[in-house]
Amino acid sequence: MTERVTESAVTLLGVGGGDLNMTTREFGDVTLEKVREHVWEMPREGDMNVPARVYASEPLLEEISDDKTLEQLRNSTELPGMTSHAVCLPDGHQGYGFPVGGVGAIDAEHGCISPGAIGYDINCGVRMVKTNLTYEDIEGKEEELVDALFANIPSGLGGGGVVETDVDTVTEVLDRGVDWALEHGYAVEDDLRHCEDEGMRPDADPGAVSAEAKNRGKNQIGSLGSGNHFLEVQRVTDVYREDVADAYGLTENQIVVLIHCGSRGLGHQVCTDYLRKIEKRHGDLLAELPDKELAAAPAGSELAEQYYGAMCAAINFAWVNRQLITHRTRRVFERVFGDSWETLEMDLLYDVAHNIGKKEVHEVSVDANGTAVPNDSPDAVDTENRELYVHRKGATRAFPAGRPEVPSAYRDVGQPVIIPGSMGAGSYVLRGGDRSLELTFGSTAHGAGRLMSRTQAKQEFWGGDVQDDLEEMNQIYVKAESGATIAEEAPGVYKDVDEVVRVSDELGIGDKVVRTYPVCNIKG
């Protein structure tokens, strides 16, 4: 269903009691009220269980309202148990049923879990590996480096990984996550300490992952995949918060490596399997939802437990995937620079998931009836701790200093948040902001967000031209399996990552720490 979006901006004076000057924006039949700078609220009405919020500047809101994002955001508020408010982040765009750049915090006892609100690429995420090299150390060696990385790190659609193995080993990977990699010499203890959840979700249930999914994973452990996934060597160009950058071990001109990929065919198969099962078994709930793509399993049901266990297992698979790519990257740097990776200090800064669902306890505000409301709502009279399935789809956990889940190395400054931009733009490291728990269930943006579809991108750009331009004009060396992928991922198909990050920083949900700029990039 496509709907024509019409826009009008009106200023209401003295309406709604209290606010003397409230800006209201209308997009089709969706109304957004400006609460304050960068905060837009879609009031609860009709079948909505809660209001929704869009956290965006005006230019980003124009882009967000350009596709079905707002409609999907409103639909998601009808999921049973949706708590306080549904969230759209500054990089939001439409996805399968639920916006990419969305957070849905759903009661884990009385609500539901919805695979579409987590995404097909379970634990698609990003990690940053540091080095003690500077840009000067690497100048002149860019092509040798990009060639060596491309030759040694499997990428592209289909099979071929760092290890090719059997179903029993896949099962162990699903069960133990990066601990498996540690035992087999692909990781060191320190890697586990610098990964979200220490690289292992204890709730993983490999028995809930189908044989078909496991088979797809056998030859994909340690592979980038295709689409927007990449490995990029970058240099730190700007430092915004010196004290936090110190705690993270980041300085200007330092070379770092960004690895962006997910759970490949295995995670995709887990999502497909459970969407089908849930659609069938919970057709009654599905019939009440405004979009089939939001299919959900009621909390406590057999399928909710099985999907959660299988999804957690796929999360572990993705972490091992990024770990094996890290291992290969260290080997390549050893060969190119003639020193051990330990001497090159190729330590993991952090690894964050961008597509994930997790049980977390959050303090929520409640009104006089005990209903959860946004924390700054005038109706809030008390707070309660609730256990929630926090669905983050194209959203990064951004826990501030003090939250127990933040690894001890960063507990005093806040969790590192890694936000990749497009291949011509560079990326950011942020830290979890003090207001993230209050506004976004401890989350912020995950990237620049697409501006146009892959098909449209291929009509606008030709891969070879994009590649030549990046090299000649920006000294960025790109190597890919397919020219089409370069066109699909051309810098021009993405929103402005600087604007996305500016909004995150100004909202206080994720604070700017450093910015990076690409040196070379390999992709599917």
Add this chain to the structure above:
DNA sequence: ATGTAC
């Protein structure tokens, strides 16, 4: 995102 789609 993905052995692009029952």
